[in-house]
Amino acid sequence: MSDELTAKLDRIPDPKTGKGLQAAGRLDGVAVRNGVATIVLKVEPDEAIDRLKADIESAAREVDEVDRVQIITTLQRPAGGGRDKAAPRQASAAAPRPARQIIAVAAGKGGVGKSTVAANLAAALAKAGQRVAVLDADIHGPSIPRLFGLRDIKGLRKTDTGIEPADAHGVRVVSMGFLTKPGQPVVWRGPMIQGAIQQFLNETYWGDPDVLIIDMPPGTGDAQLAIAQTVSIDGAVIACTPQDLALDDARKAIAMFEKTHTPILGLIENMSVFLCPHCGEPSEIFGHGGTRAEAEAIGVPFLGEIPLTIELRERSDTGRPVAFDDGPVADAFARAAMAMLDSAREARKPAPEIVFSS
Numbered sequence: 001m002s003d004e005l006t007a008k009l010d011r012i013p014d015p016k017t018g019k020g021l022q023a024a025g026r027l028d029g030v031a032v033r034n035g036v037a038t039i040v041l042k043v044e045p046d047e048a049i050d051r052l053k054a055d056i057e058s059a060a061r062e063v064d065e066v067d068r069v070q071i072i073t074t075l076q077r078p079a080g081g082g083r084d085k086a087a088p089r090q091a092s093a094a095a096p097r098p099a100r101q102i103i104a105v106a107a108g109k110g111g112v113g114k115s116t117v118a119a120n121l122a123a124a125l126a127k128a129g130q131r132v133a134v135l136d137a138d139i140h141g142p143s144i145p146r147l148f149g150l151r152d153i154k155g156l157r158k159t160d161t162g163i164e165p166a167d168a169h170g171v172r173v174v175s176m177g178f179l180t181k182p183g184q185p186v187v188w189r190g191p192m193i194q195g196a197i198q199q200f201l202n203e204t205y206w207g208d209p210d211v212l213i214i215d216m217p218p219g220t221g222d223a224q225l226a227i228a229q230t231v232s233i234d235g236a237v238i239a240c241t242p243q244d245l246a247l248d249d250a251r252k253a254i255a256m257f258e259k260t261h262t263p264i265l266g267l268i269e270n271m272s273v274f275l276c277p278h279c280g281e282p283s284e285i286f287g288h289g290g291t292r293a294e295a296e297a298i299g300v301p302f303l304g305e306i307p308l309t310i311e312l313r314e315r316s317d318t319g320r321p322v323a324f325d326d327g328p329v330a331d332a333f334a335r336a337a338m339a340m341l342d343s344a345r346e347a348r349k350p351a352p353e354i355v356f357s358s
């Protein structure tokens, strides 16, 4: 099917070279799955592509199995840019910045509570009066729709102003989960993931929020690279759990951000002490304090501890992050969110000028 589609697309001439799109190297990926044709098209900055997109769409619809066509554009620099291909590209200057501050929430390994922390930091900021947006960059396992009670959203609307984010209690949310069916894993190659993330970042009508929180997928793969290539991130928050005493995984995440010159805003210890739902008594099930010690050892701020609570787990399923409301867990997120903003402010300060005496 993909071959048939590629052949059809190759009959469309590339407006610049006149060669077929495939022969001209304009196609970065072509796939047909479950009736959806996904085509990753390379475009140059400021290139008018409406006509081309329409031609691609009608060619794709000629393939019997195709019910829906999704065209993802990836920004190509014109040839001769002189950049080292292996080095992360900087964000495109042409695209408007999606937010005043962009903060990624990441971890070296899965399941430590990145998404829970990302959603609740966003909620804490919104509660404090900030305009907040969330981008779920976890294309393979998006959990932001569930955390914000947006599981019913099927598809995103695109208007003249751009892709319209969903609204969750005043927070603007975009997730790949809105475009896929639950339980249907997205099987995409690297360029497709990069294209989807670039498109979300560049083409969403974010509405100039104060802070955009990006929930990162686990690991150090294509999504991370795509983000680094598309926008300049103000900083990253690394979530850890206390049992990662060696915190090797957190170090891996830190190393990845350092490669793209992204400041580390701090470490946050999730699933710290267990708060008993009956008596409120804290118990140190996984130990406690390892993250603070690690942050001190590597010289990055420690943003705080989030307790392990049944309420937090339950709220993940009900779709209203705890940090919107009041209570000890909401307070812990509020403190962490403020520490994160303080750290971002520090990170923006220019390095002190060193004056050498003669």
Ligand SMILES: Nc1ncnc2c1ncn2[C@@H]1O[C@H](COP(=O)(O)OP(=O)(O)OP(=O)(O)O)[C@@H](O)[C@H]1O
Pocket (backbone or CB within 6 Å): 107, 109, 110, 111, 112, 113, 114, 115, 116, 117, 138, 141, 143, 217, 218, 270, 271, 272, 306, 307, 308, 309, 310, 312, 313, 314, 316
């Ligand atoms: N502090 C906490 N107290 C209780 N449960 C928690 C807490 N933090 C996270 N959880 C639960 O742990 C599970 C994993 O959390 P979450 O999905 O946020 O992790 P993640 O690091 O984003 O995972 P992935 O790597 O799959 O993206 C979820 O069921 C969540 O509700």
Ligand SMILES: [Mg+2]
Pocket (backbone or CB within 6 Å): 114, 115, 116, 138, 141, 143, 215, 216
């Ligand atoms: Mg997650």
